[in-house]
Amino acid sequence: MENIRRFAVALSAAVALGIVSIIFVGIWVSHYRDGLAWDGGSAEFNWHPVLIVSGFIFLQGIAIIVYRLPWTWQYSKLLMKFIHAGLHLLAFIFAVISMVAVFDFHNAAKIPNMYSLHSWLGLAAVILFCLQLVLGVGMYLIPFTPASWRAAFMPLHVYTGLLLFGSVIAVALMGITEKLIFGLSNPKYKDSPPEAIFVNVLGVLLVLFGALILWIATRTSWKRPSDQILHTLHTNGEGDEGSKIGPALSELSDGADAEPSGDVRRRSNKLEDQEN
Amino acid sequence: MENIRRFAVALSAAVALGIVSIIFVGIWVSHYRDGLAWDGGSAEFNWHPVLIVSGFIFLQGIAIIVYRLPWTWQYSKLLMKFIHAGLHLLAFIFAVISMVAVFDFHNAAKIPNMYSLHSWLGLAAVILFCLQLVLGVGMYLIPFTPASWRAAFMPLHVYTGLLLFGSVIAVALMGITEKLIFGLSNPKYKDSPPEAIFVNVLGVLLVLFGALILWIATRTSWKRPSDQILHTLHTNGEGDEGSKIGPALSELSDGADAEPSGDVRRRSNKLEDQEN
Numbered sequence: 001m002e003n004i005r006r007f008a009v010a011l012s013a014a015v016a017l018g019i020v021s022i023i024f025v026g027i028w029v030s031h032y033r034d035g036l037a038w039d040g041g042s043a044e045f046n047w048h049p050v051l052i053v054s055g056f057i058f059l060q061g062i063a064i065i066v067y068r069l070p071w072t073w074q075y076s077k078l079l080m081k082f083i084h085a086g087l088h089l090l091a092f093i094f095a096v097i098s099m100v101a102v103f104d105f106h107n108a109a110k111i112p113n114m115y116s117l118h119s120w121l122g123l124a125a126v127i128l129f130c131l132q133l134v135l136g137v138g139m140y141l142i143p144f145t146p147a148s149w150r151a152a153f154m155p156l157h158v159y160t161g162l163l164l165f166g167s168v169i170a171v172a173l174m175g176i177t178e179k180l181i182f183g184l185s186n187p188k189y190k191d192s193p194p195e196a197i198f199v200n201v202l203g204v205l206l207v208l209f210g211a212l213i214l215w216i217a218t219r220t221s222w223k224r225p226s227d228q229i230l231h232t233l234h235t236n237g238e239g240d241e242g243s244k245i246g247p248a249l250s251e252l253s254d255g256a257d258a259e260p261s262g263d264v265r266r267r268s269n270k271l272e273d274q275e276n
Numbered sequence: 277m278e279n280i281r282r283f284a285v286a287l288s289a290a291v292a293l294g295i296v297s298i299i300f301v302g303i304w305v306s307h308y309r310d311g312l313a314w315d316g317g318s319a320e321f322n323w324h325p326v327l328i329v330s331g332f333i334f335l336q337g338i339a340i341i342v343y344r345l346p347w348t349w350q351y352s353k354l355l356m357k358f359i360h361a362g363l364h365l366l367a368f369i370f371a372v373i374s375m376v377a378v379f380d381f382h383n384a385a386k387i388p389n390m391y392s393l394h395s396w397l398g399l400a401a402v403i404l405f406c407l408q409l410v411l412g413v414g415m416y417l418i419p420f421t422p423a424s425w426r427a428a429f430m431p432l433h434v435y436t437g438l439l440l441f442g443s444v445i446a447v448a449l450m451g452i453t454e455k456l457i458f459g460l461s462n463p464k465y466k467d468s469p470p471e472a473i474f475v476n477v478l479g480v481l482l483v484l485f486g487a488l489i490l491w492i493a494t495r496t497s498w499k500r501p502s503d504q505i506l507h508t509l510h511t512n513g514e515g516d517e518g519s520k521i522g523p524a525l526s527e528l529s530d531g532a533d534a535e536p537s538g539d540v541r542r543r544s545n546k547l548e549d550q551e552n
Binding site for chain 1: 387388391392394396397431435439442443445446447449450452453456457458465466468472475476479480483487490491494
């Protein structure tokens, strides 16, 4: 129970940070900027940070840890995979619309597109995210995919997912930097007006949200019990080649407070699925 | 041997990317900017990107994966811990000097300090890096520290180390963004002069370097053999409480190409140390 309690604290903190971030970006565009519209002007641009924070960061973060929620362990792994994929798809749609908003705004204002490092890395992240989504569905939601392919691909799937999540936050921080430099003129960013401080705090909140999601995703003791067993089997080399299991989301650490594996075995008597 | 060959390819690519990044930042400050000096002017500022890329990014990256180098497995774990800590200390010194350069430059040019999100997150990263270094030395290089403390702290040590490494690269990307906006006036950043493209490429190189270091650090099958055994013991719950072992750097995945654990056991017959 101590383990579950710690998970609940970490999850609550992550969700709270995510929601506060969304509120912050809402206040930023409505109180300090021109609000939201779809008119080619700066109010259309404002959809960009709103959709990135609420979709590409918050929804993606929740999608990553959805297997960790203890109250979902009673549902089938297949259902959870659909929710995992569905949330990622939603995050992707948010990201695409947010990019359309920027291109519209740039084109209307005669500002060049794709010149900044932020735009290069942001577009690369969206393209790789799409590839990850397509490959993920092909590997884990199409029933014909061989179990050996699924297992072989899992380490890359997990690594790429976490790397992309971290990269999206890094790109958002670059975007905040750009917007505060370009958007603040009198007083300037360097004069630290209230908007500058406020949006800097938003940046800090996004980093803390990302750090917590990565912590939750990489604690083995917080994994779905069947996935913990799969990991144990794999580490021991007990699985035969045909059903070799890739470890599930992250084994960065087993944690000093890991439940004894015997306990885990009692909690789940069968392997629900052949991959994470 | 296939496993070692793959490691060699990944390591070579990471080192090459790191060295090319250092060359890029050197060309940036010498060809496009005013070179290096310690005079309070822009040439003093230029030490900032040079020392961050060569020290806080490249040296830190190498420090993280130093346990993975197969030709070091013949040396004692203690020696490798000193090298791991020493490289991190060097990276920290580079970071501190690089910050002094910026403060000097700002003060001479009457530019405010610490107003940007880049400066907030950069300073936080340096402070947390220092804390991580002090705690790491206290935990793993002072002989009196109880093994149970070492084991309990290891998951946090590994997580924080990798998170800080990724964060430092993110902060560097924000710094590049700032410098290109402030430094380019005619033509501007948005006009994509050669310097803008060149330094954007430097940003991409840093991301690729970081991604490769994180990949290397999180492959269990590339770990020092004794650490792989410690991980197996821990995952199985075979270790008694007093000598409970935290897993070593990263268990993000065991990889489909993991060596059978029997092989690993043959390669090393004793546990050299009680922690990573």
